[in-house]
Amino acid sequence: MGLLSLLRKLRPNPEKEARILLLGLDNAGKTTILKQLASEDITTVSIMEQMRSCFPNRLSNHSQVTPTAGFNIKSVAADGFKLNVWDIGGQWKIRPYWKNYFANTDVLIYVIDCTDRARLSETGSELFEMLMDNRLKRVPLLVFANKQDLPNAMSASEVAEALGLVRLEERSWEIKACTAVDGTGIKEGMDWVCKNMKK
Ligand SMILES: Nc1nc2c(ncn2[C@@H]2O[C@H](COP(=O)(O)OP(=O)(O)OP(=O)(O)O)[C@@H](O)[C@H]2O)c(=O)[nH]1
Ligand SMILES: [Mg+2]
Numbered sequence: 400m401g402l403l404s405l406l407r408k409l410r411p412n413p414e415k416e417a418r419i420l421l422l423g424l425d426n427a428g429k430t431t432i433l434k435q436l437a438s439e440d441i442t443t444v445s446i447m448e449q450m451r452s453c454f455p456n457r458l459s460n461h462s463q464v465t466p467t468a469g470f471n472i473k474s475v476a477a478d479g480f481k482l483n484v485w486d487i488g489g490q491w492k493i494r495p496y497w498k499n500y501f502a503n504t505d506v507l508i509y510v511i512d513c514t515d516r517a518r519l520s521e522t523g524s525e526l527f528e529m530l531m532d533n534r535l536k537r538v539p540l541l542v543f544a545n546k547q548d549l550p551n552a553m554s555a556s557e558v559a560e561a562l563g564l565v566r567l568e569e570r571s572w573e574i575k576a577c578t579a580v581d582g583t584g585i586k587e588g589m590d591w592v593c594k595n596m597k598k
Contacts, residue, residue: 423510425489428545431579478593501534513552523562539595540572548578
């Protein structure tokens, strides 16, 4: 590839880029989903990776998913678009910072651990509170009903009913069952994202 075409390829093209926000409570499976989006991975930026390069001896480099203390970004090529996927940590201490990432979002993906019945109403409250924010007005919503491999997992329709997703107006939304650990259902969800992007 010539230098000029390489530079053209690297140049940002806002028409062809989309900002996807990946949110949900801690332990929902957001980072595991992000990892599954690896097929056409362009870049991954994570605070932990940056810290590791600064303090190589202090941080272990095991590949297991650990709770996200800040955020991860991954850029994925799909349907001729560059999807910049922002995965923000879901621990309650970090949730107040979610709103800092709302602006210019093209699609919101909300992940739910379907085995976590005890926190179903908590995750629903977080979701509906967030959707009231003006910056997320009319932003399409995909809910991933995750951890379907586990025997006690609620089905996607059970979750949709319990959260009252039908109450959502003036917004395209969808709920998809998935198993982030083996990737089941992730592609179907991302296909919906590409078809329903605000742009
Ligand atoms: N059995 C099963 N475990 C899963 C699935 N998805 C994620 N997990 C596990 O759930 C735990 C939490 O997953 P993460 O991806 O770190 O969750 P997160 O939403 O990024 O959590 P925070 O970063 O704390 O907000 C990890 O141990 C994952 O291996 C799934 O589909 N099935
Ligand atoms: Mg995480």
